[in-house]
Amino acid sequence: MESLPTIVEASSLIRQGRLSPVDLVEHCLQQIDAHDGRLHAWVRIDAAGARREARRQHDLLRSGTDLGPLQGIPLGVKDIIDVAGWPTEAGSPLLAGRVAAEDAAVVGRLRNGGAVLLGKTVTTEFAFLDPASTRNPWNPEHTPGGSSSGSAAAVAAGMCLGALGSQTGGSIIRPASYCGVAGLKATRGRIEMRGVVPVSRSLDHVGPIARCVGDLRLLLGTIGGWSSGSEAAYCTPPKLMVIREYFLDRCDEAVREATLSALECLQQAGAELISSTLPESFRNVHSMHRCIMAVEAAEAHFDSFARQPDAYSQHIGALLEEGLTTFAVDYSLSLRHQQLFREQIGQMLGEDGVAVMPATMTPAPRGLESTGDPSFNSPWTYAGVPAVTIPCGMAPDGLPCGLQLIAPEGRDELLIEVARWCEEKLEFQDKPPLI
Amino acid sequence: MESLPTIVEASSLIRQGRLSPVDLVEHCLQQIDAHDGRLHAWVRIDAAGARREARRQHDLLRSGTDLGPLQGIPLGVKDIIDVAGWPTEAGSPLLAGRVAAEDAAVVGRLRNGGAVLLGKTVTTEFAFLDPASTRNPWNPEHTPGGSSSGSAAAVAAGMCLGALGSQTGGSIIRPASYCGVAGLKATRGRIEMRGVVPVSRSLDHVGPIARCVGDLRLLLGTIGGWSSGSEAAYCTPPKLMVIREYFLDRCDEAVREATLSALECLQQAGAELISSTLPESFRNVHSMHRCIMAVEAAEAHFDSFARQPDAYSQHIGALLEEGLTTFAVDYSLSLRHQQLFREQIGQMLGEDGVAVMPATMTPAPRGLESTGDPSFNSPWTYAGVPAVTIPCGMAPDGLPCGLQLIAPEGRDELLIEVARWCEEKLEFQDKPPLI
Numbered sequence: 001m002e003s004l005p006t007i008v009e010a011s012s013l014i015r016q017g018r019l020s021p022v023d024l025v026e027h028c029l030q031q032i033d034a035h036d037g038r039l040h041a042w043v044r045i046d047a048a049g050a051r052r053e054a055r056r057q058h059d060l061l062r063s064g065t066d067l068g069p070l071q072g073i074p075l076g077v078k079d080i081i082d083v084a085g086w087p088t089e090a091g092s093p094l095l096a097g098r099v100a101a102e103d104a105a106v107v108g109r110l111r112n113g114g115a116v117l118l119g120k121t122v123t124t125e126f127a128f129l130d131p132a133s134t135r136n137p138w139n140p141e142h143t144p145g146g147s148s149s150g151s152a153a154a155v156a157a158g159m160c161l162g163a164l165g166s167q168t169g170g171s172i173i174r175p176a177s178y179c180g181v182a183g184l185k186a187t188r189g190r191i192e193m194r195g196v197v198p199v200s201r202s203l204d205h206v207g208p209i210a211r212c213v214g215d216l217r218l219l220l221g222t223i224g225g226w227s228s229g230s231e232a233a234y235c236t237p238p239k240l241m242v243i244r245e246y247f248l249d250r251c252d253e254a255v256r257e258a259t260l261s262a263l264e265c266l267q268q269a270g271a272e273l274i275s276s277t278l279p280e281s282f283r284n285v286h287s288m289h290r291c292i293m294a295v296e297a298a299e300a301h302f303d304s305f306a307r308q309p310d311a312y313s314q315h316i317g318a319l320l321e322e323g324l325t326t327f328a329v330d331y332s333l334s335l336r337h338q339q340l341f342r343e344q345i346g347q348m349l350g351e352d353g354v355a356v357m358p359a360t361m362t363p364a365p366r367g368l369e370s371t372g373d374p375s376f377n378s379p380w381t382y383a384g385v386p387a388v389t390i391p392c393g394m395a396p397d398g399l400p401c402g403l404q405l406i407a408p409e410g411r412d413e414l415l416i417e418v419a420r421w422c423e424e425k426l427e428f429q430d431k432p433p434l435i
Numbered sequence: 436m437e438s439l440p441t442i443v444e445a446s447s448l449i450r451q452g453r454l455s456p457v458d459l460v461e462h463c464l465q466q467i468d469a470h471d472g473r474l475h476a477w478v479r480i481d482a483a484g485a486r487r488e489a490r491r492q493h494d495l496l497r498s499g500t501d502l503g504p505l506q507g508i509p510l511g512v513k514d515i516i517d518v519a520g521w522p523t524e525a526g527s528p529l530l531a532g533r534v535a536a537e538d539a540a541v542v543g544r545l546r547n548g549g550a551v552l553l554g555k556t557v558t559t560e561f562a563f564l565d566p567a568s569t570r571n572p573w574n575p576e577h578t579p580g581g582s583s584s585g586s587a588a589a590v591a592a593g594m595c596l597g598a599l600g601s602q603t604g605g606s607i608i609r610p611a612s613y614c615g616v617a618g619l620k621a622t623r624g625r626i627e628m629r630g631v632v633p634v635s636r637s638l639d640h641v642g643p644i645a646r647c648v649g650d651l652r653l654l655l656g657t658i659g660g661w662s663s664g665s666e667a668a669y670c671t672p673p674k675l676m677v678i679r680e681y682f683l684d685r686c687d688e689a690v691r692e693a694t695l696s697a698l699e700c701l702q703q704a705g706a707e708l709i710s711s712t713l714p715e716s717f718r719n720v721h722s723m724h725r726c727i728m729a730v731e732a733a734e735a736h737f738d739s740f741a742r743q744p745d746a747y748s749q750h751i752g753a754l755l756e757e758g759l760t761t762f763a764v765d766y767s768l769s770l771r772h773q774q775l776f777r778e779q780i781g782q783m784l785g786e787d788g789v790a791v792m793p794a795t796m797t798p799a800p801r802g803l804e805s806t807g808d809p810s811f812n813s814p815w816t817y818a819g820v821p822a823v824t825i826p827c828g829m830a831p832d833g834l835p836c837g838l839q840l841i842a843p844e845g846r847d848e849l850l851i852e853v854a855r856w857c858e859e860k861l862e863f864q865d866k867p868p869l870i
Contacts, residue, residue, distance in 0.1 A: 201771075295763040299771075302764060328730040328766035329737060329759060336636075336734075 004031070004158040007215040011069040014061065021061075021072025024161075025054035025116055028074045031159045032118070035435065038140055040133045041154040043079045043089065045119035050074065053116045060114070069218045071114030076154045076163035079120040080127050081206065082195040083107050090197045091125040091132055094304060094311050104195025106164060106206055106223045113222040118160050121150030124371060126301075127166055127199050130313035131368050136179060137432040138399050142364040145175030146371030151209045152179040157435050162210035162219050167381055168199040168293060170360075170374025172207045173389045177402025178364035178372060180391045180430065182423070183209045184216040185377075186412045188384030191224040200296035202338065203289070203381055213390060213420040220412060237270030238418045240356045240405075241349070245278050247357035247376060258393030258401035259358045262426055269425040276355060279344035281337065286375060288334040288341075289382045290322075295331045298323025338382055342409070345383045349408040354418045359389040359402030376404065386412045388419045391428040400430065439466070439593040442650035446504040449496065456496075456507025459596075460489035460551055463509045466594045467553070470870065473575055475568045476589040478514045478524065480554035485509065488551045495549070504653045506549030511589045511598035514555040515562050516641065517630040518542050525632045526560040526567055529739060529746050539630025541599060541641055541658045548657040553595050556585030559806060561736075562601055562634050565748035566806050571614060572867040573834050577799040580610030581806030586644045587614040592870050597645035597654055602816055603634040603728060605795075605809025607642045608824045612837025613799035613807060615826045615865065617858070618644045619651040620812075621847045623819030626659040635731035637773065638724070638816055648825060648855040655847065672705030673853045675791045675840075676784070680713050682792035682811060693828030693836035694793045697861055704860040711790060714779035716772060721810060723769040723776075724817045725757075730766045733758025773817055777844070780818045784843040789853045794824040794837030811839065821847045823854045826863040835865065 004027060005013060013019035029047050036042055057072040077083055080090045082100035084107075089095045103111060110117065122134045127147040134149035136142040137157040144153040148165025152175030155163050165172040167185045176183025185207045196206055208219035220226060242248075242263065248256060267273050298305070298320045305312065305320045312320065349355065361373050380387040385406050392403035403422065407415035439462065440448060448454035464482050471477055492507040512518055515525045517535035519542075524530045538546060545552065557569045559582040569584035571577040572592040579588040583600025587610030590598050600607040602620045611618025620642045631641055643654035655661060677683075677698065683691060702708050733740070733755045740747065740755045747755065784790065796808050815822040820841050827838035838857065842850035 291763075295767050299764045299767045324762070324764060326763040327759070328726075328761040328763045329734045331763035331766060332730050332734045 006211050007073050007161045007218050014072050021054040021057045025050050025074045028160050035157050039135050039153050041150040043120045043122050050116050050118045057114050067114035070222050074116045074118050074160050076121040076160040078148050078151050078165050079123045080197040091123045105192035109223045121154050121163055123147050125313050126316050129315040131371050136364050142366050143368055143371050145178035147171040148175050152176050155181045155209050162215055165209050167205045168203045170377025173359050173377045174374055176209045177359035177389045180400030181211055182213050182216055183389050185387045186224050187386045187409050198300045200293040202292050213423050217416050239272045241274050241276035241353050243276055243355050243357045251358045252362045254395035255358045255401050262392035262403050266425055281341045281344050285379045288337045289378050291334040294319050294323035295326050342383045354405055354407050356405050359404035363395040363399035380406050385409050386415045390419055390423045392426050441646050442508050442596045442653050449507050456489040456492045460485050460509045463595050470592050474570050474588050476585040478555040478557050485551050485553045492549050502549035505657050509551045509553050509595050511556040511595040513583050513586050513600050514558045515632040526558045540627035544658045556589050556598055558582050560748050561751050564750040566803050571799050577801050578803055578806050580613035582606040583610050587611050590616045590644050600644050602640045603638045605812025608794050608812045609809055611644045612794035612824045615835030616646055617648050617651055618824050620822045621659050622821045622845050633735045635728040637727050648858050652851050674707045676709050676711035676788050678711050678790050678792045686793045687797045689830035690793045690836050697827035697838050716776045716779050720814045723772045724813050726769040729754050729758035730761050777818045789840055789842050791840050794839035798830040798834035815841050820844050821850045825854055825858045827861050
């Protein structure tokens with residue numbers, strides 16, 4: 001194998017008999033061997049299990065059993081998501097060695113689809129802001145972002161074709177963007193959360209990270225269903241609502257340049273750019289989001305934090321402290337604000353509006369002391385609308401920038417088709433050096 | 436008019452040309468004149484407006500315009516529900532004279548259905564536990580219950596054919612039961628809350644009080660829609676799940692006697708009685724219900740209570756204080772418990788289980804210092820399942836007892852048909868003395 005295929009490509013080659021799942025998994029394991037000592041994307045690898053499963057899928061395909069487009073595709077699973085028989089440690093010593101009895105709902109769906117699970121990818125502690133040891137494949141001196149650090153880095157480094165992440169603030173879109181790959185946070189509720197360690201039940205989402213939008217489409221189809229029918233309509237150049245306020249105002253020069261030249265490229269390809277403004281309620285989104293996250297995390301960790309407060313790192317510990325001392329009326333007010341914002345974003349986007357903005361404020365920051373700033377992502381997590389990031393250009397320091405697109409609640413298909421159109425026009429070809 | 440007809444009877448007589456809405460409204464106004472000085476069921480009466488509307492509906496019917504079964508029917512509206520042009524004072528000096536600009540959603544539906552609105556009925560202060568001055572028509576030394584005190588008393592005293600009430604704990608079912616009439620709290624969300632002064636947004640319900648289940652059916656049809664089709668199936672004797680635990684264990688002797696003899700009567704008429712047990716999560720329902728109510732009420736009254744805490748009476752003031760000092764994790768825990776209880780009650784009832792229990796712990800208590808105990812009703816408000824009360828017998832002291840029936844979420848039609856079957860077999864004929 002000269003270079004690692006995308007899921008779309010691999011799926012087609014496998015069906016044509018031109019690629020065996022056995023070779024594909026071997027290639028991924030070699031990449032892991034070659035690079036993970038430096039990148040730390042994985043918590044655990046089940047090489048023997050993956051080889052066995054790849055062989056089984058190879059044989060099933062030979063015998064005519066087609067389980068769908070993920071059959072034989074090697075994937076990673078963020079270590080807050082249960083895989084039966086493997087520990088789910090969520091980056092915390094508190095859960096060390098806690099073996100999951102059952103697959104999470106999403107993992108069960110992947111397994112039924114014939115996917116080959118390579119292992120668990122690194123998460124920050126309880127999927128919050130305290131950095132893990134994972135490094136960015138584009139430059140190991142930089143963070144890969146978080147909290148789905150390992151999933152994004154593993155996909156970017158070609159160690160797997162796709163991976164599951166999760167997002168409560170910006171934990172799928174941010175690392176995917178920092179690592180120059182594509183990520184999807186679907187409409188809240190579309191992908192089942194059973195078997196995933198909770199951060200905040202009103203905000204948690206599970207979603208896929210992969211190298212292109214076509215791959216996200218296949219992953220969503222398996223873990224969250226796919227309603228086909230209306231996609232054809234979106235092959236024409238889309239209208240894109242550009243949100244300058246907050247996003248383009250706050251991002252750094254490198255991200256602004258990358259975003260503006262991506263928008264210009266899309267416009268030249270025929271996209272219509274409409275400038276759009278945020279609803280009044282956007283102003284309080286970040287504080288209200290923080291309030292809900294703190295309270296619900298504090299509730300989820302109540303007993304454990306009371307027993308072993310010192311077993312929590314700085315950021316998550318402070319979040320839990322904050323949640324424990326929050327008054328109920330403030331939380332209740334936040335829940336109502338979340339509902340209001342959701343309605344106002346619904347009005348802003350209308351039936352089929354797709355808005356675009358940078359995926360992050362800066363490219364991946366230098367150092368591993370921080371996983372970067374989720375503030376360009378958390379509003380959409382809070383609203384529950386689908387969001388996707390696609391790589392759109394390179395910053396002068398050689399790190400990728402992501403373009404974030406959002407669509408109305410439930411319009412995941414629309415979002416994916418529009419993102420696919422944009423991705424094709426943007427032709428982002430760069431790859432991490434040394435990989 | 437010899438005796439006041441039910442809505443079902445009046446509706447039919449009006450359509451046959453044998454009763455005019457003009458005479459009907461006149462009869463109600465006479466009853467109000469004769470008894471309200473003693474009973475205090477009404478906050479305000481719009482006699483001129485009601486006469487004008489009755490005449491208009493009379494003329495419309497003559498000219499062939501049929502607006503449905505409530506056309507020309509005189510009704511009362513609890514004074515926490517907006518009627519355009521009338522004050523909504525919610526029993527509080529804080530809202531004195533505050534005239535509503537628009538009809539509440541339910542009032543708009545009644546108006547479109549040609550109902551004649553007589554006036555506003557007494558509510559306890561902000562629909563909570565501080566008693567109002569309304570008296571029980573069966574014995575003015577006793578409370579009519581609350582918080583829909585005026586609506587229940589007015590219907591029982593024949594001052595109107597039906598009335599709107601609301602329930603956050605037991606504010607429809609309890610006063611209806613204490614006053615020997617029928618009341619319905621439909622599935623949460625079925626009847627729109629727009630234009631109703633909130634107590635607690637996760638618990639509030641609006642619903643009708645009337646003299647028989649057939650009348651509740653017509654009222655629900657107008658304010659909450661009616662999906663017909665499956666009713667025929669319920670003309671056969673129903674299966675009834677009897678909940679002995681908590682309810683039959685805690686009620687007083689009079690209520691127990693009335694309930695057991697009602698159940699015996701229903702069994703003899705062919706109903707199958709099945710004994711049923713409550714889910715584990717029932718144990719914490721009352722404290723969790725209180726927590727949610729306190730927090731959400733405190734949020735709704737936040738500014739007003741901060742400015743004028745002394746303008747609130749004892750019970751509502753204590754509730755708001757409690758809500759303000761509740762921690763968010765406890766409220767969050769309660770919201771999750773509410774969801775769990777809702778699911779477990781759904782499992783307990785299954786597809787079409789109807790459970791029966793006493794509507795209240797005792798008949799209407801003596802004195803006006805308390806509106807009685809809502810604890811037999813609040814679990815079903817909390818779960819959001821539909822509940823109905825029908826009068827089922829008399830206590831030795833001459834006060835009526837109610838039988839409460841509940842059904843699965845969304846099965847309001849089933850509940851009403853089963854309640855109608857029970858009502859017919861129980862043949863409760865008593866009327867308040869002196870009315």
